[in-house]
Amino acid sequence: MGKNYSVNPNDYKLLEEVGYGASATVYRAIYLPSNEVVAVKCLDLDRCNSNLDDIRREAQTMSLIDHPNVIKAFCSFVVDSNLWVVMPFMAEGSCLHLMKIAYPEGFEESAIGSILKETLKALEYLHLHGHIHRDVKAGNILMDSDGVVKLADFGVSACMFDRGDRQRSRNTFVGTPCWMAPEVLQPGTGYDFKADIWSFGITALELAHGHAPFSKYPPMKVLLMTIQNAPPGLDYDRDKRFSKSFKEMVAMCLVKDQTKRPTAEKLLKHSFFKNAKPPELSVKKLFVDLPPLWKRVNDLQVKDAAQLALKKMASADQEAMSQSEYQRGVSAWNFDVEDLKLQASLLQDEDEIQEIKEEEDSLKSYMSQKVASNSMVKPVATSNNNGSLNKALCFVSRGKTNGNEVPVLESQTNEEKVSESDLTEFDNKVETDLKKGESNAELPPSMVENEAAQAKTRNQTGRPRQSQSGPLMPGTVLSHSLCEIENHQVADKAQQVRKAPSFSGPLNLPNRASGNSLSAPIKSSGVAFAPVVIFLGFQPQNQSPKEIGNSNGLASILMPHLQNLFQQTSIQQDLIVNLLSSLQTVEVENAPQNGKLPPLPRGSESNGSVELFVSERERMLLMKISELQARMNSLTDELTAEKLKYMRLQQQLNAASVRQENGDTRGGDS
Numbered sequence: 001m002g003k004n005y006s007v008n009p010n011d012y013k014l015l016e017e018v019g020y021g022a023s024a025t026v027y028r029a030i031y032l033p034s035n036e037v038v039a040v041k042c043l044d045l046d047r048c049n050s051n052l053d054d055i056r057r058e059a060q061t062m063s064l065i066d067h068p069n070v071i072k073a074f075c076s077f078v079v080d081s082n083l084w085v086v087m088p089f090m091a092e093g094s095c096l097h098l099m100k101i102a103y104p105e106g107f108e109e110s111a112i113g114s115i116l117k118e119t120l121k122a123l124e125y126l127h128l129h130g131h132i133h134r135d136v137k138a139g140n141i142l143m144d145s146d147g148v149v150k151l152a153d154f155g156v157s158a159c160m161f162d163r164g165d166r167q168r169s170r171n172t173f174v175g176t177p178c179w180m181a182p183e184v185l186q187p188g189t190g191y192d193f194k195a196d197i198w199s200f201g202i203t204a205l206e207l208a209h210g211h212a213p214f215s216k217y218p219p220m221k222v223l224l225m226t227i228q229n230a231p232p233g234l235d236y237d238r239d240k241r242f243s244k245s246f247k248e249m250v251a252m253c254l255v256k257d258q259t260k261r262p263t264a265e266k267l268l269k270h271s272f273f274k275n276a277k278p279p280e281l282s283v284k285k286l287f288v289d290l291p292p293l294w295k296r297v298n299d300l301q302v303k304d305a306a307q308l309a310l311k312k313m314a315s316a317d318q319e320a321m322s323q324s325e326y327q328r329g330v331s332a333w334n335f336d337v338e339d340l341k342l343q344a345s346l347l348q349d350e351d352e353i354q355e356i357k358e359e360e361d362s363l364k365s366y367m368s369q370k371v372a373s374n375s376m377v378k379p380v381a382t383s384n385n386n387g388s389l390n391k392a393l394c395f396v397s398r399g400k401t402n403g404n405e406v407p408v409l410e411s412q413t414n415e416e417k418v419s420e421s422d423l424t425e426f427d428n429k430v431e432t433d434l435k436k437g438e439s440n441a442e443l444p445p446s447m448v449e450n451e452a453a454q455a456k457t458r459n460q461t462g463r464p465r466q467s468q469s470g471p472l473m474p475g476t477v478l479s480h481s482l483c484e485i486e487n488h489q490v491a492d493k494a495q496q497v498r499k500a501p502s503f504s505g506p507l508n509l510p511n512r513a514s515g516n517s518l519s520a521p522i523k524s525s526g527v528a529f530a531p532v533v534i535f536l537g538f539q540p541q542n543q544s545p546k547e548i549g550n551s552n553g554l555a556s557i558l559m560p561h562l563q564n565l566f567q568q569t570s571i572q573q574d575l576i577v578n579l580l581s582s583l584q585t586v587e588v589e590n591a592p593q594n595g596k597l598p599p600l601p602r603g604s605e606s607n608g609s610v611e612l613f614v615s616e617r618e619r620m621l622l623m624k625i626s627e628l629q630a631r632m633n634s635l636t637d638e639l640t641a642e643k644l645k646y647m648r649l650q651q652q653l654n655a656a657s658v659r660q661e662n663g664d665t666r667g668g669d670s
């Protein structure tokens, strides 16, 4: 479209919401001067980390894009604290939405072939022009009612979240890594446009099954599984409905060695794509009989809200029963109640326990490898702010351009290393938090905080937000592997308690988040997931040996302490579970009926026995309480001792690094 679009927000009438992601809400809108339907993506700049120059550059890049399979920005401009990006309206929304509403098991092969072929053409174009998309997934493949397929989310949002910030700013990563190639997730390796080919392969599986592989797992686990497991693929037995050539094509994309993956150009020559039908034949029919996009989006939101309400109702009784004990027990150990509940709701189903047990072993070995490497994995909170985003930004697309004019994105390698200041910053934070008695401060952000942040965003755009990732679960992921040896018994018991269906405390909430919630931009479980930021020890290809050496030293000193901290936390968590379970046992022993204490005998003739009964009952309860108190006290002492030990180690570590620095300086001087 060669026409100019105005940058005056009053020229756009926003209609229904047709989608929302981690940071943006997309509306169907009318461009009033020409009465044309467009899509307006409202990006919340307060939630973005990039500076205005980056945004401007990327807005320009996005508007210079000129390919039938890549969504182009007509123009973009700042409205209050939002960046509005005006683009063509894709009336059938994303493949992800479509699967969620009508094809939960995925599409049939002919539709998949067409969708993927169009997407691959988009990637071929981007790669030839020096771009890496970095966010290829079903949620970013859009369709219009004629069956036209376009790849979205390249450009402005890519700049703000995918390039520097969402995935890897300051070595952090936010969101689910389901689509990310191993080399993107793995410390110490560089990546290039072949990372898109991996994501493309994952997207193929997503379209085939209705969800991405590993999508039901929390981000940290997905990360480890991507790095350590054999690549996912279409199973020759289970996926009988798919052709050999489809399976082969997926296998070609999902090769861990990036150099062995084909280019988009080469892949397009594969027989799977040669035989793909035109999208107007195979894609268009997917929407027949479906309500309009905004109605579908609304239905999904209603469904999600209903799920949330159900979940809340199911846990309301349990919460009422045990909230006070729970709160008391938990706060004593500085756990965040909402996080624990969230973790509990994610506890594995019976049939996954075996699977997860096996993975714990590999996780354990991975963590011990980390001790000796320069990488560290830790949850951190992010809070980056742009002070200067209120300045007007405006870029208007002025028609076509040839590919050579498309600016090439900057190299990011300089942003990719773990700096010592990052480590020290984290260190200091842990220490301060320990001093304050807030050891969870950098663990998954509390739901309360998260809700507050979300409420803020809601005010700004008038819509609820959803973060896309599950929580990092030190208790359920890291702790099992780290505590196994020293705390084998406790862990076993805790595991039993977690499995027990009758456990009344909120730690045992029965529902887990649905798999889709990890991969989808829609709240399928109703749980507002705290965005998880995983600290990755990214090591740029051009990092100097000295830098590597320094971070190696610090990381290998720090790692055991951090492991120790995790270990302590999980031991405490398991002990709390045990305490709660003991409490319940007492109740059950004393109350064979309905979990209540036995009714007191009635009538004057039984007064003596009532007294006897009551005192016996009281005596038992008091005994149990004092027993529990004693255990609590000793645990508190243990914790305090551990904290002291940690702080001492911390001081030693600081002193050592000062010495090392001094030594370095002296060495440099001489």
Ligand SMILES: Nc1ncnc2c1ncn2[C@@H]1O[C@H](COP(=O)(O)OP(=O)(O)OP(=O)(O)O)[C@@H](O)[C@H]1O
Pocket (backbone or CB within 6 Å): 018, 019, 020, 021, 022, 023, 024, 025, 026, 039, 041, 071, 087, 088, 089, 090, 091, 093, 094, 096, 097, 135, 139, 140, 142, 152, 153, 157, 521
């Ligand atoms: N041009 C468009 N026409 C119709 N629907 C759109 C359009 N652009 C986006 N959407 C819908 O809005 C959803 C969210 O958009 P988008 O992915 O760009 O937001 P985001 O915040 O960048 O999300 P994420 O970070 O999850 O990729 C998409 O999944 C899609 O369903």
